[in-house]
Amino acid sequence: MIEPTLILQLPHPQLPPSTGVFLIATVIKMIVIFTIYMVGVAYSTFAERRVSAWIQDRHGPNRVGPQGILQVAADGIKNIMKEETYPSYVSKALFVLAPGIAFVPAMMTWAVIPFGAPLPTLWGRIDLVVADLPVGFLFTLAISSLGVYGIVLAGWASNNKYALLGGLRSSAQMVSYEIAMGMSTVCVLLLAGNVSLNEVVQQQAQMGWNAFLLSVAAFIFLIAAFAETNRVPFDLPEAESELIAGYHTEYSAMKFSMFPISEYANMITASAMMATLFFGGWDIPFTKWDNTGDATVLKALLTFGAFATKVILFVLFYIWIRWTLPRFRYDQLMSLGWKVLLPMALVYVIVIAATVLALDMAGIARGPMFGAILFALNAVLMGGILFVLDKGRLISPAYSRLDRSRVERLRAMATGRSHLAGRGTGA
Amino acid sequence: MTIKVKVLERPVGEVSYLRATVKGLALTFKHLVDPHKVTVQYPEERWDISPRWRGTHRMLTTEDGKAKCVACGLCPTVCPANCIKLVPGEDEDGNRYPLVFEIDEFRCIFCGYCQEVCPEEAIHVGRHYENAEYSRDRFVYDLERLTSQSHAVCEMWDPADPKGE
Numbered sequence: 047m048i049e050p051t052l053i054l055q056l057p058h059p060q061l062p063p064s065t066g067v068f069l070i071a072t073v074i075k076m077i078v079i080f081t082i083y084m085v086g087v088a089y090s091t092f093a094e095r096r097v098s099a100w101i102q103d104r105h106g107p108n109r110v111g112p113q114g115i116l117q118v119a120a121d122g123i124k125n126i127m128k129e130e131t132y133p134s135y136v137s138k139a140l141f142v143l144a145p146g147i148a149f150v151p152a153m154m155t156w157a158v159i160p161f162g163a164p165l166p167t168l169w170g171r172i173d174l175v176v177a178d179l180p181v182g183f184l185f186t187l188a189i190s191s192l193g194v195y196g197i198v199l200a201g202w203a204s205n206n207k208y209a210l211l212g213g214l215r216s217s218a219q220m221v222s223y224e225i226a227m228g229m230s231t232v233c234v235l236l237l238a239g240n241v242s243l244n245e246v247v248q249q250q251a252q253m254g255w256n257a258f259l260l261s262v263a264a265f266i267f268l269i270a271a272f273a274e275t276n277r278v279p280f281d282l283p284e285a286e287s288e289l290i291a292g293y294h295t296e297y298s299a300m301k302f303s304m305f306p307i308s309e310y311a312n313m314i315t316a317s318a319m320m321a322t323l324f325f326g327g328w329d330i331p332f333t334k335w336d337n338t339g340d341a342t343v344l345k346a347l348l349t350f351g352a353f354a355t356k357v358i359l360f361v362l363f364y365i366w367i368r369w370t371l372p373r374f375r376y377d378q379l380m381s382l383g384w385k386v387l388l389p390m391a392l393v394y395v396i397v398i399a400a401t402v403l404a405l406d407m408a409g410i411a412r413g414p415m416f417g418a419i420l421f422a423l424n425a426v427l428m429g430g431i432l433f434v435l436d437k438g439r440l441i442s443p444a445y446s447r448l449d450r451s452r453v454e455r456l457r458a459m460a461t462g463r464s465h466l467a468g469r470g471t472g473a
Numbered sequence: 474m475t476i477k478v479k480v481l482e483r484p485v486g487e488v489s490y491l492r493a494t495v496k497g498l499a500l501t502f503k504h505l506v507d508p509h510k511v512t513v514q515y516p517e518e519r520w521d522i523s524p525r526w527r528g529t530h531r532m533l534t535t536e537d538g539k540a541k542c543v544a545c546g547l548c549p550t551v552c553p554a555n556c557i558k559l560v561p562g563e564d565e566d567g568n569r570y571p572l573v574f575e576i577d578e579f580r581c582i583f584c585g586y587c588q589e590v591c592p593e594e595a596i597h598v599g600r601h602y603e604n605a606e607y608s609r610d611r612f613v614y615d616l617e618r619l620t621s622q623s624h625a626v627c628e629m630w631d632p633a634d635p636k637g638e
Contacts, residue, residue, distance in 0.1 A: 097505065101504050101505050105514070366498065366502065371494060432491060435491050436491050437485060437489070459475070
């Protein structure tokens with residue numbers, strides 16, 4: 047519905063810019079986001095090393111520059127200068143391509159993530175998102191599934207059994223958790239009624255964060271995000287105890303370095319998705335002024351700060367988890383994905399869909415009241431889920447409690463012959 | 474015959490993954506915010522080494538800058554690693570002095586017997602541990618090097634004060 051006068055209109059800070067300005071602004075946004083993102087990736091590797099050191103009562107890298115902040119530059123230079131090895135029998139084209147493929151999807155997701163309130167400029171209002179796709183949400187789902195290709199191709203092209211096993215594990219893991227992840231995000235769409243991420247953020251500003259309205263979905267998404275990014279406790283593709291280094295066993299120098307870089311890139315992207323979908327995106331909590339009224343520069347900066355803070359907190363959470371939990375066993379991983387998370391997500395979608403439908407039919411407007419009812423429902427559900435998971439069945443094959451009758455039977459069998467006497471005869 | 478498996482029925486509190494996770498996160502967080510670091514930031518910070526530390530040797534000198542050594546030959550005799558090379562000399566007044574006094578620090582086992590046996594308190598093992606060199610032959614310390622070194626010397630074990638207090 048563009049009126050002819052709009053085209054001839056003079057630029058105004060509160061109105062969308064003209065096409066030329068839009069293109070230039072998009073290019074600038076791309077460059078800015080890419081730069082911030084790459085610096086963020088570099089510094090999350092540094093944060094990982096420092097935080098892990100603190101958790102283990104060490105110092106961590108603190109020599110290059112004040113408190114070691116130039117360590118990332120030293121690492122980068124080292125990795126570029128190192129010799130690149132090409133094992134014989136690798137499929138060379140794919141071997142070279144795989145690190146890039148692993149990295150690019152993580153970065154592409156950022157195109158649709160809104161990172162701040164619109165910025166007014168002399169040439170028109172600039173949305174702080176590289177591409178405000180109407181289907182932004184579906185785009186992220188599609189792209190995040192592509193991330194596995196890099197790892198699988200690396201594993202396959204290496205022509206190495208460990209690398210191949212790592213790649214296979216990664217693909218199985220991604221497929222398993224992708225479903226639960228997708229299902230958990232369906233609930234977000236049910237609430238927002240839209241697949242544009244900006245709309246999702248606005249909805250959360252109106253009704254309260256989805257982390258409270260859809261806690262179970264947030265919980266599932268969080269776990270699935272860990273699995274999707276191959277982070278501990280789901281880092282089976284590179285389980286060094288059984289697979290040397292997994293899919294990047296044969297890689298060296300910068301090509302090897304691309305895999306950790308893409309892991310951290312994925313981590314930041316997953317953190318940003320988590321923040322956007324469940325923690326209000328760039329919404330500043332407990333305030334309304336940032337979502338309403340005219341766009342101002344201050345608003346844009348503060349909301350960007352809020353978004354960055356949320357993302358950084360999630361990255362730190364990732365790191366914290368990594369240095370706390372041990373790796374799952376492969377069957378535990380699969381059973382958690384298929385037997386716990388997937389059914390949970392499916393049932394939850396139905397429950398939320400029914401609740402939203404019922405509330406809409408009861409004529410309750412989408413607002414604080416709507417949010418409060420959903421929050422109460424989620425509190426109950428979350429309590430129930432945590433109670434069930436607490437019963438030692440979360441990673442069931444590792445340890446499932448035997449029911450009393452089986453214990454009795456086994457005890458009766460064991461008392462027949464003592465443990466030591468049975469050992470000598472053998473089976 | 475079936476394989477017998479010892480079945481333990483533990484209380485939920487001990488086997489719950491959730492509770493263990495929360496407990497673990499609390500523990501790591503405690504260390505994160507309050508790390509009790511034990512690492513010594515080496516070039517800037519150093520350990521106080523024991524007064525009885527036995528490191529590379531040092532030859533003490535008299536006021537006129539000559540080595541106290543009288544080339545009695547006790548230290549090469551007592552040395553279990555056979556790392557001291559001593560060629561005695563004698564001046565016009567009949568004072569003995571070492572013509573050659575070399576210690577091969579690679580052979581040395583830092584037992585400190587040379588210091589204990591020395592009647593003139595000339596040769597000492599030092600309280601010193603930064604001995605890196607660029608070539609192996611630099612590890613044979615000659616008399617000049619031994620006398621020019623200035624690091625603290627070892628205080629040998631004193632039976633009256635067995636704990637070194």
